[in-house]
Amino acid sequence: MTLLKLLNLVKWPKALLFTIIVLSIASAVISLALPILTRDLIDAFTNNSASSKDVITYIVIFAINGLAGGTSFYLIKLLGSKIMFGLRETIFSNIIKLPVSYYDRTETGVVISRMTDDVETINDFITEKLTNLISQVIIIVGSITMLFILDWKLTVLIFIAIPIILVVIIPIGNLTYKIAMEKQDTLANFTGLLNRVLSEIRLVKVYNAEKKELSNANKSLKDLYNLSLKEAKIQSIVSPVVTSTLIFVLFSVIGYGVYRISIGTLTAGTFVAIIFYLVQAVTPMASLSAFFTEFKKTEGATKKLYDLYLEEKERLLENKQNNDNEYIEQSLGDIEFKNVSFAYNEEEIVLKNVNFKIPAQKITAIVGPSGSGKSTIFYLLERLYQVSEGEITFHNVNINEYPLHEWRKQIGYVMQESSLMGGTIEENLVYGIDNNYTEADLHRIAKISNSEEFIAKFKDKYQTLVGERGVKLSGGQKQRISIGRALFRDPKILLLDEATSSLDSESEVYVQEAINNLIKDRTTLIIAHRLSTVKNADQIIFLDNGVITGIGTHDELMSSHEKYSYFVQTQSFD
Known part of the structure; x- marks a missing residue:
C-alpha cells in the first residue's frame, strides 16, 4: 500500500504512538462498560436499591473516559503534526536534490501543491480517520458482542444495515478515488498558474494581461468547482443511504424493545443499555463508511507524493573513483x-x-x-x-x-x-x-x-x-x-x-x-x-x-x- 510506503519514510514517534493506542483502547473499553453501568444504575433506581456510591462511581468513570478521550485527541493531533513535519522535511530534501531537467518538464506550482495540499490531505486522514480506527473497531466489535449477550433477537436487526452499506460504499469508493486524483491534478495546475502570475505580476500589469490571466484562472477554478460538485453528489448518495439505513434500524430496535418491555421480557435498564450500545456501534460504523471514501481520496495524494519521492535525484556527494x-x-x-x-x-x-x-x-x-x-x-x-x-x-x-x-x-x-x-x-x-x-x-x-x-x-x-x-x-x-x-x-x-x-x-x-x-x-x-x-x-x-x-x-x-x-x-x- 502506497500510504504505508510513504509513511515509512519518516521516523514515527513510537512512544507517542504507543500512548495514543493505549489511551484509545482504554477509552473504548470504558465506553463499552458505561452502558452496563447505566443499566445497573437504572435498574437499581427502579428497585429503590441505588446508593450514592453507585452514582459517584458512575460519574468518576464517565469523567475518566472524557479525560482519556481529550488527552488522546490532543496526542493524535501532536502525532499528525510530527509525521507531517517529517514527511515535508523528507519530501523537500528530495525536491531540492531533483535535477534541473525535472523542473523543465514540471511546473513549480505542481511541486508546491504536492508539498502543501497533498501533505495536508494525508494529515487530515491520519489525524481524523486512521488514528481513530483502532478504538472504532473495538467499540463496534465490543458493542455488537454486548448486544448479542444482552438480547440476540434485537441484535439481528442491526445486521440488516451492513450489506446495504457495503453495497453502496465499495463502488462509490473507487469513483471517489478517480475524482480525488483529478481534483489534485487540477488544484496543482491552479497553484502553478497562481505561482506563475504572482511571480511575474509586473509583466502581467504592464501588458494589460489581467483579463487573460483571470480567464485562465476562472477555467481552472471552474474545473475545481465541477469536481467538488461531483464529490458532493457522491456524498449526497452515500450519506442519506447510510443514515437512512441506520435510522431505520434504530427505530426498529426501539419499537421492538418497547414491545418487549411491555410484555415483561426486557427490563428498562437493559433496554437503555441496548440503545447505548446501538448508538456506540452505529456512530463508528458511519465513520468507517467515511473512512473508506477518505482513504480512496488520500490514495490519490499519496501516490503523487510517492511518485515525487521516487524521482531520480542528483547524487551530490557520490564519488565514483577520485577519493581525494x-x-x-x-x-x-x-x-x-x-x-x-x-x-x-x-x-x-x-x-x-x-x-x-x-x-x-x-x-x-x-x-x-x-x-x-x-x-x-x-x-x-x-x-x-x-x-x-x-x-x-x-x-x-x-x-x-x-x-x-x-x-x-x-x-x-x-x-x-x-x-x-x-x-x-x-x-x-x-x-x-x-x-x-x-x-x-x-x-x-x-x-x-x-x-x-x-x-x-x-x-x-x-x-x-x-x-x-x-x-x-x-x-x-x-x-x-x-x-x-x-x-x-x-x-x-x-x-x-x-x-x-x-x-x-x-x-x-x-x-x-x-x-x-x-x-x-x-x-x-x-x-x-x-x-x-x-x-x-x-x-x-x-x-x-x-x-x-x-x-x-x-x-x-x-x-x-x-x-x-x-x-x-x-x-x-x-
Missing part, C-alpha cells in the same frame, strides 16, 4: 570538451560533436547567435545536465568522477539576469557559504565587488531586505551583489554571462570593474556581449547552431571567420 576531494581544490588543470553532443529532448539537438579546450587561468569568450548553445555549455559544466555523447574533462579526468558537491564548490556563476533570493543583502552575498566568515570578510568582498558604496546608503546596510528576486535593487546593484556572491566562494572556475549590455553607462563602469576583480587568476568562460570583452579574451570560440565554426584570438578570427567579422562590425553580439 582536496585534489579538485588545488588543481589548475584545463577543461576540455571532447566530442560532446547534447539534446534536451530527441527533437532538440543543441550541441553537435563539440571539441574545445578552456585553458587554466585564461579567459575564454564564447560568441555566437542566439540559440546557438552558449548557455548550454554553462549548464553542462555545472552538471545541471549530463552530456548525451562524449565527455567533459578537468585535468584529464571526467568531471563526473568528482563529487558533484565538491565540483560545484569550485564554480562561480554570474548570470546575465542576476538571481537574488528574498532576504537581506548579507544573506545574498554569503549564499551557499558556510557560516565561517567574519564581518571583515563581508566588507572586503563588498569593496572588491563595488557594492560597498551603495550598501552604505541603505538605512539597514547589509541587513537591507532586497525583496522577491531582488526587486528593490537596480540591475547594476543586483549584478554587483551577484559578483560579490561569486567572489565569496573564491572559485577556481568562473562562468560569466556578461550583463553589461543591459546596464546604464554608470552601472556598466562599476560592474565591469567588479568583473575585472573577479576574473583575476581564474579559469574564466564568458558569454560575451561586448567587443572589449572579446578583444581582451585569450581565446574566442564561435558557436553557430550547436557547432563550433571557429576558435582563435580576436585578430585571428577577424581575418579567418567571416561571420565573426560581421558580428564585430555590426556589434551583433547576443
